[in-house]
Amino acid sequence: MDRFDYCNFELQQGESFVKTERGVKLYDGDVKTSYQGGELVLTNYRLLWGEPGDISKCLKCLSLPLSYIVFVEEQHSETFFSKSKKLIIHLAEPEKGRGLSPLYNSNTFIKLSFKDDLDSHFLISLNEAIAARAWERIRVSPQASSSQGIKLRAGIVGIERGIQQKQKATDENISAAFEDLNKLMSMANDMVKISKAISSKIREKQGDITEDETVRFKSYLLSLGINDPVTRNSFNSENQYYQSLARQLAEIMEQPIIEVGGIMSLTDVYCRVNRARGLELLSPEDLLAACQLLDHLKLPLRLREFDSGVKVLQLQAHSDEVIVADTMETVKKNGSYSAEQLAQSLGISVVLAKERLLTTEQHGCICRDESIEGLRFYPNLFLDK
Amino acid sequence: MTYSNWPWQYSFPPFFTIQPNLETRAKQLEAWRSLVLDYHRALKLAVLDVSEAERSELFNNAKLQRKLPSEGIIQVLESLAKNGNAEPCNKAKTRWYIYWHTLPEWADKMYNWAQETGQTNSVCTLFEIMNASDQDFYGLNEDVVIKALRILEGKQKAELILDGENSGVKFF
Numbered sequence: 097m098d099r100f101d102y103c104n105f106e107l108q109q110g111e112s113f114v115k116t117e118r119g120v121k122l123y124d125g126d127v128k129t130s131y132q133g134g135e136l137v138l139t140n141y142r143l144l145w146g147e148p149g150d151i152s153k154c155l156k157c158l159s160l161p162l163s164y165i166v167f168v169e170e171q172h173s174e175t176f177f178s179k180s181k182k183l184i185i186h187l188a189e190p191e192k193g194r195g196l197s198p199l200y201n202s203n204t205f206i207k208l209s210f211k212d213d214l215d216s217h218f219l220i221s222l223n224e225a226i227a228a229r230a231w232e233r234i235r236v237s238p239q240a241s242s243s244q245g246i247k248l249r250a251g252i253v254g255i256e257r258g259i260q261q262k263q264k265a266t267d268e269n270i271s272a273a274f275e276d277l278n279k280l281m282s283m284a285n286d287m288v289k290i291s292k293a294i295s296s297k298i299r300e301k302q303g304d305i306t307e308d309e310t311v312r313f314k315s316y317l318l319s320l321g322i323n324d325p326v327t328r329n330s331f332n333s334e335n336q337y338y339q340s341l342a343r344q345l346a347e348i349m350e351q352p353i354i355e356v357g358g359i360m361s362l363t364d365v366y367c368r369v370n371r372a373r374g375l376e377l378l379s380p381e382d383l384l385a386a387c388q389l390l391d392h393l394k395l396p397l398r399l400r401e402f403d404s405g406v407k408v409l410q411l412q413a414h415s416d417e418v419i420v421a422d423t424m425e426t427v428k429k430n431g432s433y434s435a436e437q438l439a440q441s442l443g444i445s446v447v448l449a450k451e452r453l454l455t456t457e458q459h460g461c462i463c464r465d466e467s468i469e470g471l472r473f474y475p476n477l478f479l480d481k
Numbered sequence: 482m483t484y485s486n487w488p489w490q491y492s493f494p495p496f497f498t499i500q501p502n503l504e505t506r507a508k509q510l511e512a513w514r515s516l517v518l519d520y521h522r523a524l525k526l527a528v529l530d531v532s533e534a535e536r537s538e539l540f541n542n543a544k545l546q547r548k549l550p551s552e553g554i555i556q557v558l559e560s561l562a563k564n565g566n567a568e569p570c571n572k573a574k575t576r577w578y579i580y581w582h583t584l585p586e587w588a589d590k591m592y593n594w595a596q597e598t599g600q601t602n603s604v605c606t607l608f609e610i611m612n613a614s615d616q617d618f619y620g621l622n623e624d625v626v627i628k629a630l631r632i633l634e635g636k637q638k639a640e641l642i643l644d645g646e647n648s649g650v651k652f653f
Contacts, residue, residue: 432494460504465494467547474495478508481489 097124097206099164099187105151114138115221123207138222140230162226164188183208284375341386346395348372358414361448362407402451416455423452424461432474484523488516497547513557522581527622529577587629590617592638595652606649
């Protein structure tokens, strides 16, 4: 009976009365329900059941759309006790996404029991109404008329329609744009393959072209990036993905980090990694997640967060003591340093230079001078003299 | 009267920034304490006004274009107070007494002077104490003298007689 809905009786557009019966009892499957002795109304859309008189007063009633009815049959097994006639109505599966009905039992059939003798025309009318499928015509036609009808420009409806159209156009544009991107990606993958093929051919025929050209060509190929970037698609679990990413990260970043003095800010790492990947770009979150695994996987790099919140990748072998001693020497040689000057003279970023100075200050090896000209660091004469 | 005995720190720019490193700051404050006391001893200044001090040469090195901010001055004064070398005059802590000798030290010095000069058991005026030309407390601020004598009074070694201009003390 879950195909039934409660409703206030009101004829819908194109709906018309067909027949009315009194003294009707509803059965849910074979079970009696509390809906007894009511009034049954057949329209060309629905079957309605209500307490006597309720339907004509437009009060609450139960409604079953005819579209649910698959098949109707008469029950012939008349026993001695029950003289009433019964109709068995077989129902289709309820529509998905339909709100919860007040009546949950999901029997596939219901019975209508007629106390008074059943008018034989009722069954015929019911079958006709089902066959006519009047509800379908109505549901289709208003849509068709609205799209072909006169365009309304005025009023809120007009504005709403305009907005809707704009949204639709934007949607289409976006999907078209991404289609192009997908094409680009697939083409780019091909390009990488081609470049690999060419480079292997060059290796085979090394004699034919000059050494200089080979080197140049190879450098072009190299700038296409990592040959086989770790991508999310090739892994089932996030964890595995991050672990492989961490390994690749350590592999490609170790040399550059050694070159810049053992420490590199995460921003720089992010830029370099994505420059090397070229295509399959990493999100900052993925990079950070992979970096957090570096230490755990015993790789030569590790993630470090300074007190100021600056995150860097650092060589495992790189220790604060070395930095401190080194920075102290540099500052002593020059007399005093600002973060900007240190960054320039060491060729590192200002953020990192400042972190170096602050770490050295924490170790008590230099001291600060804060003035309107900015923050400068001096050898710590307080402790030395 | 000018002060000329500046320590090396006075021309070291970081001296004018309170250092965040605790160890360094301890050394820095130590240097400030001795400079402040020495400066006040040399110029016989007993009272320091914080807002004036910001402009005084003590905390403001014009040649270096550096000055210790008022929070720094307060820190120096509070670290002096911890050693008994300073004391706020008022609750707002805008004026401070600077004691280059702590009050008990002053008290001892005055008592010794009284004994040496045979002033015990007789009354001498505060004016006499402040004009004992060969003593450390020559020209000392009257408030400070009274505070020191109050300590002696507490030890029952003296009795103060405060009477406007003619205030005096009797040493026992």
